[in-house]
Amino acid sequence: MINNRESLKSNIEFYSSITEKQILKFINSLKNSPSILLDSMKYSVLGAGKKLRPSLLLGTYEIFEKKNIEQAVSFAASIEMIHTYSLIHDDLPVMDNDDLRRGKPSNHKVYGDAGAILAGDALLNSAFENIMNLLVNTSNKNVFIAAKILFEASGANGMIGGQILDMGLQKNSNDMKKMHSMKTGALIKASVLIGAYLASCSEKNIKLLEKYAISLGIAFQIKDDILDVESSDKELGKPVGSDKKNNKITYVTEYGLDKAKELLDNHIEKSIDFISDIDRDTSFLKDIALYVKNRRD
């Protein structure tokens, strides 16, 4: 890793910082927008959040390419804006109705329901505009492929499709797995694949990375379900017990806490195994997998 970034923490801090700078630069470029909208967008997207998706994207990129990280940073900023819009909308009274997010009042508790809906919409559009700024200046096919991956993963076939399944349409564990692979898994997989395509990674390595990301996405969700019953509002930065309140089918309700923990371990191990066959230093992605397993928020 470059810039003396030896620990996982220092890498995540570095990736968070360059991603947030790009987001702020983009939001500040929206000169015609009412400041209340920009404030609402900044309130949710800056200064908090684990920045897992930008870290996966940029960490994957740097495994294969050390130069020209700027394009990858734009994608990291866009994926974080999309992720944040989804959290703002998910917290609304008509969805999960949660008052706490990233350790502070949810967006709608500060800006009202309409303000939160519009801040989410504006973050989604900003993500697209930010990528369009790259596309108009490149003929590199991999940048177009990366854009397609991002837009598909966040759309009806990915995160939004998963969210509607989560609104009372899941009846059993198969429905639950499909819902999670779309709602949570799609953006996690997209983060890794975008980093890989932008770094012109080989097809063989892309396949291994894809398998890593699918297992990691499942593990991330299992851990989320475990934290929802085992953590506290303070530690988690969002309300625990939200799944129970909303009568959600989760890995914990389906399998029980012990089995859910066993499944978490299995998926983390699997994810690490897949990338062991890559002929590069993949320690960052291995460390991220262990971080997902042990995270407290």
Ligand code: GRG
């Ligand atoms: C509203 C279209 C739309 C989609 C919402 C992601 C999502 C879809 C809803 C969030 C609900 C939820 C708790 C999902 C479980 C997994 C998840 C995505 C948790 C939040 O991601 P983190 O932990 O959040 O990476 P931070 O705040 O650290 O970025």
